[in-house]
Amino acid sequence: MSDAALPTVAEVRAAAEAVKEALDRHLAAVERRTGDEDPAVYAAFNELAAAAEEYDELLYDRYDEVTPFEIPTPEDGVPYTGPAEPAAFSVLIRRDYAVVEPQRLIAQAERVAAHDREAERVHDGGTAGALGVLFGEYEPDEIASRYKDFGLEEGDSTLWIAASEDMAEPGDWLNSPFGHTDPEDVMHRFDVSSVFDEETDEFGEDADADEVADETARPGLTPA
Incomplete structure (x- = not known):
């Protein structure tokens, strides 16, 4: 990637802040969950996964560094979206x-x-x-x-x-x-x-x- 196409330092920092905010929302959803399959927790998880993936990509593009997390992909496993209380x-x-x-x-x-x-x-x-x-x-x-x-x-x-x-x-x-x-x-x-x-x-x-x-x-x- 050319220097002109590199993400800016500000973009990387903004992505890092987005991950922090998504972490807070995820923790709050977990603390308020109403059951093992609370849809709010899944929504917060998906937001956290997207923010972490965006940050990981920008960090790698800008600094050639990676995060210590791997975001599950469809090849790794499909998120559960079935009934919260299966009969x-x-x-x-x-x-x-x-x-x-x-x-x-x-x-x-x-x-x-x-x-x-x-x-x-x-x-x-x-x-x-x-x-x-x-x-x-x-x-x-x-x-x-x-x-x-x-x-x-x-x-x-x-x-x-x-x-x-x-x-x-x-x-x-x-x-x-x-x-x-x-x-x-x-x-x-x-x-x-x-x-x-x-x-x-x-x-x-x-x-x-x-x-x-x-x-x-x-x-x-x-x-x-």
Whole structure:
């Protein structure tokens, strides 16, 4: 950026003052909040986020310096805008696995099929059929806790708690169980990934990827 295009010192100072004022408004809204999902707090948060982002950009352009805050973006997480007092909620879970030992997976399914004639009929001898047998016999949480026994390797996982105004009618969403969720209705999100372990290692700290979980908080300023 040329010197002519640089923001002025006055512009940077004005942006800093705007952040201070937004901080005061945010604190005041938090102190007056009427519940966990008070819309006034969200509005103040958004104003603070915008002011902080503006200041960060001007500070960098003028002085090549940055602030110690990272403002959440849509890629990081969508702010919750659902009902303040949800009457119902959905729990959505995704867990990824790699089949690293197909024969172990198939052998486990064959053991189940040996004691279950119905399972034997749907088991076709391959890994696809084996998965149908095993998930028909075991709860997903048991498979998650014993994944190595089934010749699997864990990948990323995520759990979403999404708010609803009302309980869905029986059968309403069965044809498209994951297509109805609006990201803005997600109240809480818990992610588990080895990427968090890699980020921790950069700072010289040890952590087990199986034990590292991240809850995407809404709203909040995340330390960079």
